[in-house]
Amino acid sequence: MKKLFLCITVVLFTVSAYAQSNDRFYATMNIVDAEALKSDIPNQIDILATKQNEAVVFMSPEAAHKLHDRILVHGPGYIFKASMDDALQALEKQGAPLNRSVLPFTITEDAAVSQVLEVIQTQNIETHILELQEYGTRYHSMPEATQAAQDLKTKWEAMAALYNRDDVTVRLFTHDNTSMPSVIMTIEGAELPDEYVIVGGHLDSTSSQGNNNAPGADDDASGIATITEATRALFEIGFVPKRTIEVMAYAAEEIGLVGSAEIAQEYASNGVNVIGVGQFDMTLFNGSAIDVSLISDFTNGELNNFFSQLMDHYNASGEHQITYGTSLCNYGCSDHASWTAAGYMASFPFEASFGQHNSNIHTANDTFSVSGTASHATKFTKLCAEFLIETAKQDGVLAVDEVIVRNVFAAISQTSLVYDLTATDIIFSTLEVFDVSGKKILQQSITETKGEVSVVHLASGVYVTKFTSANGTSVSKKVLKK
Secondary structure (H helix, E strand, O other): OOOOOOOOEEOOOOHHHHHOOOOOEEEEEEHHHHHHHHHHOHHHEEEEEEEOOEEEEEEOHHHHHHHHHHHOOOOOOOEEEOOHHHHHHHHHOOOOOOOOOOOOOOOOOHHHHHHHHHHOOHHHHHHHHHHHHOOOEOOOOOHHHHHHHHHHHHHHHHHHHHOOOOOEEEEEEOOOOOOOOEEEEEEOOOOEEEEEEEEEEEOOOOOOOOOOOEOOHHHHHHHHHHHHHHHHHHHHOOOOEOEEEEEEEEOOHHHOOHHHHHHHHHHHHOOOEEEEEEEOOOOOOOOOOOOEEEEOOOOOHHHHHHHHHHHHHHOOOHHHOOOEEEEOOOOOOOOHHHHHHOOOOEEOEEOOOOOOOOOOOOOOOOOHHHOOOOHHHHHHHHHHHHHHHHHHOEOOOOOOOHHHHHOOEEEEEOOEEEEEOOOOOOOEEEEEEEEOOOOEEEEEEOOOOEEEEEOOOOOOEEEEEEEEEOOOOEEEEEEEEO
């Protein structure tokens, strides 16, 4: 074990003391909270070391629940560590300066942002929140959590395929300290692929009333729906980034930021150049006079300022207006802290001023019905898209062959989808129709280059038609049914 700085006080315990409760775990937390827990439930927590305002603790799940009850934290209020060595090393690194290259943040992509703001759909966000809520629980150790991750991977893959994005891959990130995987979608940068821009939220949920019933609609299905719709909107306008974009759905945030910490530590160990990280954890509940609270603790001031500049530039007034302020969120508040600890610049736009956020989180009552609308989350989706566009920047390279796309015609005339493929040499064999959330609602084989398909059963709205050839070439076209 590394020798710590002299300013750290270390308390040693016998091996038998640790063996008394094998469900205990190591963590770091605010020293005031650690001392309060030690006073309230002395047999459930041991303070092993302290430095400045942090403590290394060895505690039980009961102490973790008590911590939430004491300070009403968003997030766990502590950061899980796999061993005492990991916890003590984290304490030693407290306050370490950034060790990543810092690029100037500029606002130059007005045209792309203007386009993307017009295609973001509130209904898509609502639909996705309800889909995640329907699992009943996404507590990290439950089979529903792993299933939710696998299903999200499939959803993101289908979304990329729908827009012919061959620059997109989706993978599961397996963890050491939870059976639940994280999900990572990568949009490879066309010019600067080794520079990364990341947005994320956590996929897991929890409930103090029993983790069999933890719908987690706001915390944090809303964040996952936010980053998903922001990404879909980028695909909708054909945005191709210069820098690599990664969209992450973290596992096991609710038990101490486990998923994001393992990812951030791996990226730091491998020297991955992450330009900035945006965290979207709770975007649904409108509890304050302002729309967005930029969390100022465990975040980067320069990146927070850039988020402010984005809202000043793009959201000062009109239909896309977003009002904002700042707030504190306390220790171990969300996954941004993992990136900050790894030496990266992270920011956390939150749904309300802390204390005015959704009081139903971490209970069985965290359902979509509390808000009844995803309009508040839509504001965060716009901000997320603005951040991705202005940080990754637009390359201008076409994602698909423009000539092929131009030569494929599709439109809805009254109750029929009419198509004409005669202007292209590609022989398409399959026609599919998707709604704007990516749900497939029609599929059939086609044998003629011109034809029509009945869509009398479809409601009015925007749809995407996808034509696919036998060798896998596909083209998508947006159509409107009035």
